[in-house]
Every structure is written in structure tokens, then in C-alpha cells.
Amino acid sequence: MATATVTMKELQSPVEPTWCPGCGDYGILNAVKRAMVQLGLRPHEVFFVSGIGCGSKLPDYIRANGFNSLHGRPVPIAQGFKLAHHDMKVIIVDGDGDNYGIGGNHWLHIMRRNPDITHIVQNNMVYGLTKGQYAPTSMKGYVSTTSPEGTIEWPVNPIAIALAAGATFVARGFSGDPKHLADLIAKGIQHKGYALIDVFQPCVIFNRINTYDWFRERIYKLDEDPTYDPRDRDAAWEKAHEWGDRIPVGVFYINEDAPTLEEQIPALAEKPLYQHEIPPKAEELEALKRAFM
Amino acid sequence: MIKNDVAFKLGGEAGQGVESSGMGFAKAIARAGLYIFGVQDYMSRIRGGHNWYQVRVAERQLYSHEPHIQLLIAFDERTVSEHLHEVVEGGGVLYDDTFKVDADAIKAHGAIPMPMPLLTIAEEVGGNKLMMNTAAVAAAAGIMEFDLSYIEQVIRDNFGRRKGSDIADRNIRVADAAYEEARKRYAHLFEWKLEAVPNAPQRMVINGNQALGFGALAAGCKFVASYPMTPASSLFEFMCAQARRFGIVVRQTEDEISGLLHCIGAAHAGVRAFACTSGGGFSLMVESLSLAGSTETPVVIVLAQRPGPATGLPTRTGQEDLLFALHAGHGEFPRAVVAPGTIEQCFYEMARAFNLAEKYQMPVIVFTDNFLANSIRAVEPEAFDVQKVAREIDRGKLILPHEHGKIEQAVTNGYRRYEFTEDGISLRIPPGHPKAIYSVAGEEHLPEGFIDWEETAENRNRMMQKRMRKMTVAAHADMRLPEFYGPDDAEVTLVCWGSSYGPVLEAVDTLNRNGMRANMLHFVDIHPLDWDRVADILGSCRSWVAVEGNYTGQLARWIRMNTGLKADGVIARYDGRPLNPTYIIEHLNRVLTRV
Ligand SMILES: Cc1ncc(C[n+]2csc(CCOP(=O)(O)OP(=O)(O)O)c2C)c(N)n1
Ligand code: SF4
Numbered sequence: 001m002a003t004a005t006v007t008m009k010e011l012q013s014p015v016e017p018t019w020c021p022g023c024g025d026y027g028i029l030n031a032v033k034r035a036m037v038q039l040g041l042r043p044h045e046v047f048f049v050s051g052i053g054c055g056s057k058l059p060d061y062i063r064a065n066g067f068n069s070l071h072g073r074p075v076p077i078a079q080g081f082k083l084a085h086h087d088m089k090v091i092i093v094d095g096d097g098d099n100y101g102i103g104g105n106h107w108l109h110i111m112r113r114n115p116d117i118t119h120i121v122q123n124n125m126v127y128g129l130t131k132g133q134y135a136p137t138s139m140k141g142y143v144s145t146t147s148p149e150g151t152i153e154w155p156v157n158p159i160a161i162a163l164a165a166g167a168t169f170v171a172r173g174f175s176g177d178p179k180h181l182a183d184l185i186a187k188g189i190q191h192k193g194y195a196l197i198d199v200f201q202p203c204v205i206f207n208r209i210n211t212y213d214w215f216r217e218r219i220y221k222l223d224e225d226p227t228y229d230p231r232d233r234d235a236a237w238e239k240a241h242e243w244g245d246r247i248p249v250g251v252f253y254i255n256e257d258a259p260t261l262e263e264q265i266p267a268l269a270e271k272p273l274y275q276h277e278i279p280p281k282a283e284e285l286e287a288l289k290r291a292f293m
Numbered sequence: 294m295i296k297n298d299v300a301f302k303l304g305g306e307a308g309q310g311v312e313s314s315g316m317g318f319a320k321a322i323a324r325a326g327l328y329i330f331g332v333q334d335y336m337s338r339i340r341g342g343h344n345w346y347q348v349r350v351a352e353r354q355l356y357s358h359e360p361h362i363q364l365l366i367a368f369d370e371r372t373v374s375e376h377l378h379e380v381v382e383g384g385g386v387l388y389d390d391t392f393k394v395d396a397d398a399i400k401a402h403g404a405i406p407m408p409m410p411l412l413t414i415a416e417e418v419g420g421n422k423l424m425m426n427t428a429a430v431a432a433a434a435g436i437m438e439f440d441l442s443y444i445e446q447v448i449r450d451n452f453g454r455r456k457g458s459d460i461a462d463r464n465i466r467v468a469d470a471a472y473e474e475a476r477k478r479y480a481h482l483f484e485w486k487l488e489a490v491p492n493a494p495q496r497m498v499i500n501g502n503q504a505l506g507f508g509a510l511a512a513g514c515k516f517v518a519s520y521p522m523t524p525a526s527s528l529f530e531f532m533c534a535q536a537r538r539f540g541i542v543v544r545q546t547e548d549e550i551s552g553l554l555h556c557i558g559a560a561h562a563g564v565r566a567f568a569c570t571s572g573g574g575f576s577l578m579v580e581s582l583s584l585a586g587s588t589e590t591p592v593v594i595v596l597a598q599r600p601g602p603a604t605g606l607p608t609r610t611g612q613e614d615l616l617f618a619l620h621a622g623h624g625e626f627p628r629a630v631v632a633p634g635t636i637e638q639c640f641y642e643m644a645r646a647f648n649l650a651e652k653y654q655m656p657v658i659v660f661t662d663n664f665l666a667n668s669i670r671a672v673e674p675e676a677f678d679v680q681k682v683a684r685e686i687d688r689g690k691l692i693l694p695h696e697h698g699k700i701e702q703a704v705t706n707g708y709r710r711y712e713f714t715e716d717g718i719s720l721r722i723p724p725g726h727p728k729a730i731y732s733v734a735g736e737e738h739l740p741e742g743f744i745d746w747e748e749t750a751e752n753r754n755r756m757m758q759k760r761m762r763k764m765t766v767a768a769h770a771d772m773r774l775p776e777f778y779g780p781d782d783a784e785v786t787l788v789c790w791g792s793s794y795g796p797v798l799e800a801v802d803t804l805n806r807n808g809m810r811a812n813m814l815h816f817v818d819i820h821p822l823d824w825d826r827v828a829d830i831l832g833s834c835r836s837w838v839a840v841e842g843n844y845t846g847q848l849a850r851w852i853r854m855n856t857g858l859k860a861d862g863v864i865a866r867y868d869g870r871p872l873n874p875t876y877i878i879e880h881l882n883r884v885l886t887r888v
Contacts, residue, residue: 049558057744067733088562088724279513
């Protein structure tokens with residue numbers, strides 16, 4: 001881990017955020033920067049990949065490397081990049097529609113693979129950028145322009161799905177508490193393997209139900225309970241289903257023993273792929289020719 | 294006696310080893326110094342059905358198969374009924390003597406029935422009826438008096454020399470017995486013979502997909518991500534098999550969308566990457582193709598065609614996706630489309646695709662199809678000039694993050710990933726260096742890479758023009774015009790692209806032998822091109838007929854769209870079967886009478 005000192009100012013992007021005043025995405029941006037400062041991660045050591053959505057604009061708003069991709073598609077781009085440049089910190093930032101909806105299949109599979117990637121999902125339980133349609137995370141009965149009589153689908157439970165799919169770090173944060181969120185993000189970055197951080201991110205324009213106050217009234221911190229052991233998968237499973245009057249945030253689950261995707265690929269043992277010399281030695285290619293004779 | 298000019302076909306059910314036997318026989322013949330052309334036909338099923346493998350042999354290089362054969366080798370009864378009509382006058386039909394085969398029908402057709410106790414030999418000598426295919430191949434060799442030792446070598450290669458495993462020995466005993474018996478019974482009746490060419494050089498026996506993979510390796514490809522789909526799977530599997538030896542990363546992803554996006558991620562980090570798929574998978578990649586276009590990410594996509602629509606004919610061939618690939622993607626962006634026609638071209642064009650992709654920072658689509666992907670030929674190892682490929686590697690305006698000195702020199706005033714330049718190509722420094730920190734976007738962006746929040750018309754125009762300028766530069770600097778084969782004062786020019794090369798070439802040779810002056814104009818590079826010059830070339834032809842593996846004449850349409858010139862006719866094959874010279878000549882006559 002880098003030990004350089006990094007300041008919030010250094011992470012300041014020349015681009016001003018275009019988010020609505022009061023949007024939960026500001027808290028996430030703030031927490032991401034704080035986490036980088038905490039860990040001493042310099043801008044050139046980090047690569048942010050986002051999809052499309054309000055929150056996915058984040059790579060432009062922080063001074064680091066970024067890739068603003070397609071709706072639902074940052075997850076595979078991040079994996080390809082990580083395999084090609086595995087000593088870089090790769091952080092995916094996307095929305096709940098992005099990751100739990102259109103990109104759901106990619107998400108399922110990144111969890112099985114366990115690359116050393118941190119994944120921050122801005123969960124506002126609504127579609128922000130397209131102006132307020134219901135999201136896969138919207139609560140049952142949520143009324144929106146595309147669900148005028150209320151949704152009839154169950155919401156996705158990101159924590160339970162992540163546990164079921166084998167994610168090795170599963171956490172939930174709240175953008176109204178950037179300090180706590182920064183801690184979670186820092187832990188996720190430090191975790192060796194795939195880290196999901198689902199973040200409650202109030203959309204102050206379209207989601208009039210799940211507001212800052214709504215979350216504040218309900219959430220409590222798992223880390224404040226000394227009896228909770230995030231290495232206990234069964235306990236995590238139980239907490240994953242807690243919803244309603246009391247909603248847990250914090251680290252649900254950590255598995256530090258699983259090898260990462262990169263560690264299991266022989267080609268990456270010596271140095272990152274992008275530093276490999278090309279082309280291969282002519283003798284190797286000549287030997288391959290002989291295999292065809 | 295006719296020496297070293299023969300075609301034979303093995304046929305049977307899936308699971309009977311038709312392909313491996315055909316391939317093994319072809320390899321043995323190539324080791325004896327002869328040229329071969331092998332083509333397979335199989336059904337989309339794992340057991341049963343009907344598969345065949347056809348091999349043509351000569352002392353000169355071959356580029357196509359033909360519909361007629363001299364020897365039919367039947368692993369089942371159906372093979373005889375399905376293919377008897379292809380056997381020439383005086384040819385032979387070899388089959389197991391327990392099969393219910395109408396020998397009189399074979400005789401009436403003018404061919405020689407050659408029943409053999411293949412099953413009995415396999416069971417009695419080898420102890421296993423599965424060795425019937427060894428017996429059949431050896432019997433065929435006996436009939437053609439081909440030196441059995443070449444077949445024994447291949448058996449040893451295939452079954453290994455492992456101690457304690459006597460499979461190879463038993464197969465060889467089966468081969469010896471079948472060979473002797475067949476030679477005794479039928480060699481004197483069969484005119485066509487195979488004889489080793491003394492001191493012939495060693496040649497590779499390789500198919501189009503393997504040649505594409507070889508080209509990728511030689512060009513320094515380090516990353517492959519795909520999802521299996523026929524007929525691209527064997528290329529993907531080839532790369533998987535080479536991963537350890539060449540230190541490359543190969544990933545089987547959850548779908549084709551992910552496959553191409555993995556490649557975009559890897560390429561963004563500065564690694565040469567490709568994805569391979571067929572039409573259905575390419576459909577899924579289309580949105581990401583557009584992202585590669587917008588972010589100017591160099592990726593290569595091998596589009597191995599099979600007939601559509603939808604799942605179409607999964608194991609057969611066609612050239613139906615040309616216009617799709619040329620237009621795939623929302624919005625307008627630069628891309629290159631190339632279509633190698635031979636196994637040698639597969640090797641070089643695949644390598645060149647990476648150069649085009651990196652030099653112009655754009656996606657490049659390399660076409661193949663089931664016919665080219667799976668047909669085998671014997672080629673000189675020197676034809677795969679790996680040193681030449683290495684010398685020609687061109688990574689364009691790329692500086693890798695660990696090349697500190699170069700970055701210090703190039704970046705004096707801040708790094709702008711999409712700097713406006715005269716040739717439209719900007720300096721590319723993948724993320725990782727403190728002097729080159731930037732964010733890119735698929736959304737329309739500023740020269741720095743940031744999204745253009747103001748969406749100004751001026752930036753949009755300049756950015757579009759910058760990207761599209763690359764096409765003009767590439768068309769003149771790198772893309773190759775179609776090439777003629779055959780006499781230059783031809784009455785008719787057969788215009789084709791990609792894998793039609795071989796069948797059209799041989800059709801042209803035959804036409805000229807028979808007194809009609811014809812030539813071929815073959816397109817490898819299809820986009821971008823200097824269309825004024827293409828128009829001049831076509832304008833100099835007396836008449837031109839497109840020969841294509843599709844219904845609508847897609848190349849002819851592309852040419853008309855770009856030059857205004859209309860073909861005098863189209864020979865269109867869309868039944869899922871590969872073109873062959875006889876087919877082309879027959880249809881040419883029909884097209885010409887209509888002209
Ligand atoms: C393929 C595709 N479909 C639809 C869209 C339109 N679209 C843009 S953002 C978005 C949803 C955004 O929701 P979310 O991911 O939750 O992000 P938020 O805006 O709420 O932060 C949609 C549907 C698109 N850009 N691409
Ligand atoms: S619409 Fe909602 S999510 Fe989007 S910027 Fe505004 S408040 Fe934030």
C-alpha cells in the first residue's frame with residue numbers, strides 16, 4: 001500500500017459536479033477522496049470505472065484516472081483493465097440501475113471471480129439521470145412514472161445476493177455519513193479481493209420516500225455491535241435480511257482467505273501484463289510451428 | 294495410373310471419429326510431401342447425424358475442394374447413399390462388409406464397391422471395434438498404395454508412446470492388417486495412387502482459425518476474452534491452449550458483451566487484445582463496439598461467420614455479416630474491416646489488425662467464416678514469417694506508463710488524451726503515470742477526456758472531424774486495394790472477398806484452361822478504402838460478377854454504395870455450403886446468359 005501523503009486538494013478535479021444541490025452523490029465523492037487520503041493513494045495509482053447515471057459522472061469530479069463507460073458495463077471493463085495492469089487500484093462506481101439492473105449478469109460473475117477490485121454502488125432506489133423511473137432496488141409499491149400504480153416486483157437485495165454469489169467483502173454505507181463511508185471504502189480498497197460497498201444515496205429530486213431522514217431514522221452501525229463478527233457468514237446472511245425499522249450499515253462480511261483472480265493467472269506472476277515484452281521470442285513461435293508438422 | 298491427384302471423402306456419424314481420421318490421414322499425406330486441402334461438414338449434434346471430411350491431394354498448392362471425389366470411405370451406410378453421386382467414373386466406395394449396401398447401385402453408377410471386414414479386423418486384431426476408423430484409413434491407404442509408415446507415425450503421435458499404453462501398438466496392428474487386405478483385394482482395380490515426394494520439405498497442416506491465432510501471438514497479443522460460439526470457438530480454444538506457453542491472459546466471460554468490454558479494459562491499459570465470436574455474439578457486442586469507437590480504444594474482433602438469421606445453421610458456412618459489421622454500432626465512428634482469404638492471409642491479416650487498431654486507435658474487425666476457419670492446408674513454415682510480423686509491429690502513438698523518459702519528453706504541458714491533431718490521432722498514454730492522469734468518456738468529450746458538459750457544437754464538430762480524419766489517412770496510408778488474379782484482359786471479372794478466394798481462384802484457372810478469359814478481383818481490405826481508385830479498377834473491367842456466400846450480394850452493394858458502380862451479376866450461395874469452383878462455373882454460365 002502506498003504511504004505517500006495525499007491531500008483533498010490534490011484530488012480536486014477541474015470539473016465542477018453537475019449534481020443537484022443536496023444529492024447524496026456529493027457525500028460519496030467526499031468519502032472516496034477521504035479514503036484515498038487515508039490510504040495515501042495518489043491520483044495516478046487509481047483507476048475509476050463508471051457506467052452511466054448521475055453518480056457515474058464521478059470519475060470526472062475527482063483527480064485520478066477514470067473511464068466513463070456505458071450504462072451497466074463498467075464491471076467487465078474494470079476486470080479487463082485489472083488483468084492488464086494489476087498493480088493499479090481499480091474502483092468501480094456506478095448506480096443501482098447500472099449494477100443491479102442492466103449490468104446484473106456482469107455483477108454476478110465478478111463476484112465469482114474475486115478480482116482485487118472495489119465496487120461502490122450508489123443506491124438511490126430510483127433512476128436519477130432518466131428522471132425518476134423505478135429501479136430494481138425500489139421498494140415494493142414504489143410509485144414512479146413507469147410504475148404509476150406502484151411496483152409489483154420485489155426489490156433486489158444486494159447484500160444477500162453478494163453473499164450468495166461468493167463476494168469476499170460485503171458492506172453497506174450511507175452517503176449522509178461520509179466519514180463512516182470513507183472508512184468502509186478504505187477497508188474495501190485494502191481488502192484483497194472483490195469488495196462491494198452498497199451506498200444509500202438519497203436522490204433529493206425523484207425519491208421522496210427514501211430521504212436522508214428516512215435512512216437516518218432506521219440505520220444502525222454493525223461495527224458498533226462488539227458481538228458482530230463479519231467473518232461469520234451465517235450472521236451476515238441474517239443481517240442481510242434485516243429491513244424495515246432497523247437497517248444495518250457497515251461491513252457485513254469479510255473472507256480474507258480466498259485467492260484473487262489475478263493471483264491465479266500464471267502470466268501475471270512476474271509483472272503486470274502491459275509491461276510484458278512483445279512479440280514473444282521467435283524460438284517459441286518456431287516451436288509452435290513444429291507442433292503443426 | 295494417376296499419381297498424386299485425388300480426392301477422397303470420409304463420412305459417418307458424429308462420434309465416430311470422422312474429423313480426427315480425416316485430419317490424421319491428411320497429416321500423414323502432408324508428411325509424405327504432398328499438398329492437401331481438407332474441408333469438413335458437420336451437424337450441430339454431438340452423436341449421430343451425418344458428418345464428413347473431404348481431402349483433396351496434389352503435388353501443387355491447393356486452394357479449394359471440389360464436389361467430385363475418387364474414393365468414398367464410409368463409416369456408416371448413410372455415407373454411401375448420400376455421397377455415391379459424387380464418386381467419379383472408376384472411383385471406389387470403401388465400406389464395412391456388414392453394412393447393408395447396394396453394391397449393384399455402386400456398379401451401376403460406374404464405381405467399384407470395395408467391401409472390407411473393417412469391424413472384424415478392428416475387433417480381432419485390435420480388440421476394440423472403435424479402431425474401425427484406423428482400419429478404414431489404413432485400407433484406403435492400401436487401395437491407393439500409399440506408404441503405410443506415414444500413417445503409423447501419425448498414430449504414434451496421436452496415441453503417444455507412453456509406456457504401459459499399448460493403444461498405439463494395437464492401432465498399428467489393425468492398420469497393418471487392413472492395409473494388406475485392402476491392397477490385395479482392390480489396389481489393382483483403383484487407378485489413383487499416392488506416392489511420397491522424395492526430399493519434400495516439412496510443411497505445417499493448419500486451418501484458418503489456428504492461423505489467426507498464430508498471427509495474434511506473433512503480433513504480441515496478450516489478452517483474449519470471449520464466449521464460445523461456433524465457428525469461433527476453436528480459435529478461442531487455441532488461444533486458451535497457448536496461454537501458459539506464451540504468458541497471455543485468456544478469459545471465458547459470462548457473455549460476449551463482457552468479452553469485448555474486457556478487451557476494451559485491457560486495451561485501455563495498453564495491452565493488445567482481441568475477442569472472437571460469430572454473428573449472434575457480435576450482435577451483443579455492438580454497443581461496446583461503439584464505445585471503443587468513441588473512446589478510440591484499439592481492439593480486434595474476429596467475426597467468424599455462419600449462416601443466420603438468429604442461430605441459423607450453426608455448423609455451416611456463409612458470408613452474411615459484411616454489411617452488418619460495416620454498419621454495426623450507434624453513431625458514426627472509425628473502424629477497419631478486413632477479410633483474409635487464405636490461411637497465410639489469416640496469419641498476416643490478424644497480425645496487421647493489431648497494427649491498424651493501435652495506429653489508428655479504433656476497433657478492427659477481422660472476418661472469417663466456418664469454411665476458412667476449419668479448412669486445412671499444407672503450408673510451408675516459411676509462409677508464416679514471424680520475424681517479418683515482429684519487424685512490422687506498429688503501436689502508433691503509444692507510450693506505456695513505465696516508459697518514464699518518453700513521457701517526460703512528450704508531456705510538457707499537461708496530457709490531453711484526445712488532443713486535436715492533423716491526422717486525427719492523439720498521443721496515447723494508458724493510465725498509471727503521474728504526468729498523465731486523465732478521465733475518458735464514451736459520452737462526447739473534450740480533448741482532455743472529460744465529458745463535454747456544455748455539449749458545444751464546436752467541440753462536437755471538431756471531435757467528430759478529428760476521429761473521422763483517421764479514416765482518410767488510413768485509406769491512403771495503410772489500406773490495400775483489391776488484387777487481381779488471372780489474365781488482365783479478361784472478359785469477365787469475378788469479384789469476391791474473404792474466404793471465397795480459393796474457390797474463385799481455382800474457378801478462374803479452370804475457365805482459362807477451357808478457353809474463357811476470366812480473372813478474379815479479391816478484396817481483403819473492405820473498409821476504409823480509397824474508393825476513387827477502386828472505381829478506376831472496376832471501371833477497367835469489361836464486366837464483373839460478384840461471387841458471395843450470401844443472398845443479397847453484400848460486397849456488390851457496398852461497392853455500389855461507395856462507387857455507384859453496379860455488378861453485372863451476382864453468384865450468391867446461401868445454402869450454408871462453401872463455394873467451390875464447379876459451383877461457381879455452373880452459376881457463372883447462368884448469370885452470363887442472363888446478362
Ligand atoms: C443501454 C442504455 N439503456 C438506457 C440508458 C438510459 N439510462 C441512463 S442512466 C439510466 C439509469 C440510471 O440509474 P442508476 O444507474 O440507478 O443511476 P442514477 O442516475 O440513479 O445515479 C438509464 C436507464 C442508457 N444510457 N443506456
Ligand atoms: S437526480 Fe437525484 S441522483 Fe441525480 S443528481 Fe439529482 S439528486 Fe442526485
